Amino acid sequence: MESPRAPHDWNVTPTEAVALQKRLREQLILEPPPGLRVTRLAGADISTEKGNDTGYGGMVVLDAATLEPVARAVAAVPLTFPYVPGLLSFRELPVLAAVWKRLTVRPDVLIFDGQGTAHPRRVGIACHGGLLFDIPSIGCAKSLLVGTPGKLAERRGATSPITHKGEVVGMAVRTRAGVSPVYVSPGHRMDLDTAVEWVLKASPRYREPETTRHAHRLVNAFRRSGGEAAELEEGRPG
DNA sequence: GCGACAG
DNA sequence: ATCTTGTCGC
Secondary structure, rough: OOOOOOOOOOOOOOOHHHHHHHHHOOOOOOOOOOOOOOEEEEEEEOOOOOOOOOEEEEEEEEEOOOOEEEEEEEEEEOOOOOOOOOOHHHHHHHHHHHHHHOOOOOOEEEOOOOOOOOOOOOHHHHHHHHHOOOOOEEEEEEEOOEEEOOHHHOOOOOOOEEEEEEEEEEEEOOOOOOOOEEEEEEEOOOOOOHHHHHHHHHHHOOOOOOOHHHHHHHHHHHHHHOOOOHHOOOOOOO
C-alpha cells in the first residue's frame, strides 16, 4: 500500500521534475487546517559557494508571539540538481529534508525563501516542501518568477494581488514603508490571506520575515564555518 | 523564434 | 545563490 504522500525520488531529470510537479500540484491543499493555532513559526534557507557543490541548509524555529529563536538545525548535503527557474525545489529540498530530520522542535508554519503557488505550474518550493514535510507552509520571495502585481501603496501593510494568466497566484506585500515588497503565496495547507497575515506578523521591522532573516544568517555562518555545526545547533542569538 | 527567468 | 568596497541616506 502506498502512502498518500510517499516521498519521491530526487534523482530525476528536469523533464521528469516537471512531470512530478504536475502530480504534486493535485495533492496541494490550499486551505489552512481548521482552527490552526500558530505558536511557532520557522524559516528555511540554504547557502552555497561558487567552487563547491555543497548546499548548506538550515532552519530556525521562532516563538510566534515574540519572534525569538527557540530551536535550529543545519545540514550540509551535496547538490545534485542545477538551478533551473521553476525547478528550485529539486535543488534545495534534498538539503532541507536533511535539516528537517534534525529539527526536533516542530513549527506550526514553515516559511520558505521562494514561491508557493506563484509559479508556472503552481508548485513552487513552498508547495513542494509543505507536501514533503506535511506542514502548513508559505512562500515569501524577494522577486517574481511569474505574474504581475498591481500598484500598491507605499505604507507598510499595503498589498496588491499578483495575477498570472487570468488568476490571482499570490500577493505583493509591503512589509516596510517605502521599500520594495515581498511576494507572498500559499504553499500547502495554507491560503493566501493567512499567508499574508503571517508574513506581516513575522516582518515587524524589516523587509523580510524574521524567520527568513534568521535562517539566512544561520546558513551563511554554517557555510563559512566549513560545515561545522557545533554551537549553531543550539540556542544562540541571531 | 524571442524574451523572461524564485535561489 | 555567490563574487566584493565603498558609499549614499535616514
